[in-house]
Amino acid sequence: MATIDLTGSDFEQTVLDNEIVLVDFWAEWCGPCKQFAPTYSAASEKHDDVVFGKVDTEAEQQLAGAAQIRSIPTIMAFKGGHLVFNEAGALPPQALDSLIGQLKELDVEKALRESGQAE
Template identity: 35%
Template sequence: MPIVGREIVALDVDKFQEIVKSDDVVIIHLSAQWCGPCRAFTTVFREAAGNHDDVVFASLDTDSQPELGSAFNVNSIPAIAVMRGGALIFTHEGSVGEAALNDVIRQARAIEVGEVHRSVTSG
């Protein structure tokens, strides 16, 4: 069972495989320890994690997990990736504010998991 709520999951390949099996909304913060903007966005990300118990929040250090990081095809960090029903539905490079992150979460929740599965299998 995925970890939800206040705890942020530190992603590696095994944890990623477990998380994507669920139909939950998963928000992934792609970052690196040396990245100042990434550290600044971490505050917004942690605040959101504390306010959305039905969403899985995960962090991905692109330096320690380069293969997993490259799977998201982002060119700069910080970045967020949003998954639903095991499919990547949204990515954004750069920091976002609390209101924008909450809006992304709202939109991800509104997506029907069955529709995500149909679009993945037909695409």
């Protein structure tokens, strides 16, 4: 699956409707964002069971603000509708693959119960 552009109008629904969603917050002027883009795109081609979204922080300033983006690139990961990873900085390919593997293995309901955040 290729990456998809997310906007304020479809962000929440995308997160809620898919088991695993990775989101890359980026901007056209950001050098590290441009360097990370091929890594992110390549991962999206290898993992068709994961949604790879991209949010242009310039075009989607309200969404970036709501997500409390302070530095870009920022990678967020959601599983089962829950934010489970949020980190600024470009990940090297091996780290991104490792993160995806951990997301696939993560029992989010168990993790929420153990942290006292279960619904």
